[in-house]
Amino acid sequence: MNELFSDRINNVAPSFIREILKVASNSSMTSFAGGLPHRELFPIAALREATNKVYEDQGADALQYSNTEGFEPLREYIARRYWEKQGLPISMEDILITSGAQQGLDLLGKVLINDGTEVIIEEPAYLGAIQALSLYRARLNTVPISTEGMVISKLVDVLGRCKPKLMYVVPNFQNPSGITYTKDNREAVATALRDSPTFLVEDDPYGELRFVGSRQPSFRHFLPDKTILLGSFSKTVVPAFRLGWIVPPRPLMGKLVIAKQVSDLHTSTFVQRVLCQYLYDNDLDTHVKTIVEFYDRQCKTMLAAIGEYFPKEIFYTNPEGGMFLWVTLLKKQSSMALLEKAIEKNIAFVPGHPFYVNGGGDNTFRLNFSSAGEDAIHGGIALLGKLIRELPA
């Protein structure tokens, strides 16, 4: 049967998360599994107002075919925000609107990767990146991460072994681990990469969702000609619009635009214009502050419950922002065995194993704290703690 399909698609494992989400979509389930923004945080009224304004002021212009690069005022907004929030000199022309940041990965795969092209990813790594890079049959080299960021000695090892074309990282509130690269770690990563022909992909869907401290510098500051930025409105405004963007170094833009055109001509002009109207009529900072306060509270609730109910020798990360934290059980304990018991009690999470492309992580799992309510978080973690204590050590 597999002869029916391309080598490319046979190289992609079906998403285990997707299978868990199917189970977790049962409404009696307390889900720490997905990465869903909390539904109460969507700015419905303001989006509706923006939408009506677009119909009224732009009419047919908002409904016609459009250019591949994206709606200029939206790209201008994004460029300006890079400057205001991060001091990054990026102009409208540097930005290509994509259908979510996931599509940015697909376009990079199309444009940069041949069969066997060497690529570096984190261990554990974002599953959507593993899938996209696997589809284009990159050779995935993993570098472990710690609570500080990349393990530099391991990165240097890999760079000594091969010349990677691409390195993919989520340096802020990483998915799945919740860790953030320190400034020192970023500088060390940049130093290691400086003489390598490697593009560094900085995927930053959660960067604005910081609970404590202040933003660490983008790799674009350290490696301006080599850093490819991926961004998204899915976590800050609305996921269903599927609006993200990519900021490549200039020599890559032309081919990325061709790849985008071949993929789907352009991202919906209509949602681009609605989101743009929303951004010009509302203060995104105020909205982001609401999200941050909400998730910070949920995260604190989860951390407090873990402190109370999990055995003391269980390690977990303490995220500075984002939507996830990461639990490491005792060495011989299995998060898959835990999941089986948990599902019986109507609790879902994602075991760590699928985030490790070369195997491992069997005693780890990811907890999402953005989606469930506070009572459910407290109750769910209490139950999980009980189940962990029942696991063989």
Add this chain to the structure above:
Amino acid sequence: MNELFSDRINNVAPSFIREILKVASNSSMTSFAGGLPHRELFPIAALREATNKVYEDQGADALQYSNTEGFEPLREYIARRYWEKQGLPISMEDILITSGAQQGLDLLGKVLINDGTEVIIEEPAYLGAIQALSLYRARLNTVPISTEGMVISKLVDVLGRCKPKLMYVVPNFQNPSGITYTKDNREAVATALRDSPTFLVEDDPYGELRFVGSRQPSFRHFLPDKTILLGSFSKTVVPAFRLGWIVPPRPLMGKLVIAKQVSDLHTSTFVQRVLCQYLYDNDLDTHVKTIVEFYDRQCKTMLAAIGEYFPKEIFYTNPEGGMFLWVTLLKKQSSMALLEKAIEKNIAFVPGHPFYVNGGGDNTFRLNFSSAGEDAIHGGIALLGKLIRELPA
């Protein structure tokens, strides 16, 4: 420099049409170049009403992440319409929503094509298909088309030479030629393919836009297990939503869903729900009838002007529907030379050459009749006729 890029993207020629459209976007230009629906035909008020209803009735559900396959009521509507309009037994589960039909091609490339996989396309062929199939490095075998459909003897030749995995056709009001496969031709194509391991991709963005006669049977009637249907709302309702779909034979669906997930997770739930609300609250047939009457009038205006102003020995197609017709100049006349003169006079069209993957078509060009106004059509064709008479014969 090309070492920077993948072999895949280096295999895709930039779209010549895109370059012409840039020139044609000048507002003083009479454009017969693009394939834009006429902007006066967008059902703005009804879409606006549908949008407000979605905000009101569905709220956060319409703004959250969603499943990869697409919004079920929309898929049910599409399935029902296949049954009502074409007698095709297709169920909701057979339909995967894509970001325009173009993305259907990208997903097929991902799932079915290896480097060098043999594929058949029409000559001349839709440029977006040439690009998508080239990206995945298919080997493109061309079969010429006539005003009846595929030239069967040539199709049989190609099938004798190789075992194509895929064949891509636009049997109704083909892009670029405007021709429609006759029923006899469809039967002959199906007979030729019956014992071949070839999937037939039937791309049908214009099928509903028929001016005369009645719909010819889909290949799905003749080759139900081998035909892959691509569809789109871009020409019947609104292009900017980027909503299309793919109906594969069942064994292909699982991998296509994985490919879709890797590409962009899912198509915007929001626009899916808005379009679905529009379709349930309005009669699409009534709206399509308005479009058909409009384009039929525009087409007749263009044909009358061609009859009046073009030299008698120039051949052109007489489309039964859709948005395009196709002109063949005398053997040694160059449509590229004509374009240069035409642009100077503020008239744009697309020369035929880019639609021929193996070269040729230098004396052909495509005219779009959906987008310009009737006066502009008359005046533009008159001028083109004058320029053609000035070409060396």
